[in-house]
Amino acid sequence: MAERSAWRTAAQKRWPKAAWVTGDGPIAVVAPCRETTVTLWKTRGEAEKGKARIDRxxxxxxxxxxxxxIVELSGADDE
Ligand SMILES: [Zn+2]
Known part of the structure; x- marks a missing residue:
């Protein structure tokens, strides 16, 4: 049985239309382009690197x- 991450569950609730959610952690990089995709990261620094990669x-x-x-799942909902 696959281990289910609480962060992934939270991300899927927050972006129910996401084509996929991958990674794990409280910081989400959201790319709402052709399809919404969500990548989760453990730290903001990692998230910024991940975002820089898809930006390029x-x-x-x-x-x-x-x-x-970049959206912090654990922080205030200021989007
Ligand atoms: Zn994009």
């Missing part, structure tokens, strides 16, 4: 890097 390389399909954002 694209998240797949019709990518607009300006739409990529």
């Amino acid at each position: 390389g694209g998240c797949g399909g019709m990518c607009n890097p300006a739409r990529h954002q």
Whole structure:
């Protein structure tokens, strides 16, 4: 049985239309481009590196890097 991450569950609740949620941790990099994809990271620094990578390389399909954002699942909901 696969281990289920509480962060992934939280991310899937928050972005129910996400094509996929991957990684693990309280910091989410959200790419709502062609499809919404969510990558979870343990620290903000890792999340920023992950975001920089998809900003450069694209998240797949019709990518607009300006739409990529970092969201803290554990913090206040200020989006
Ligand atoms: Zn994108």
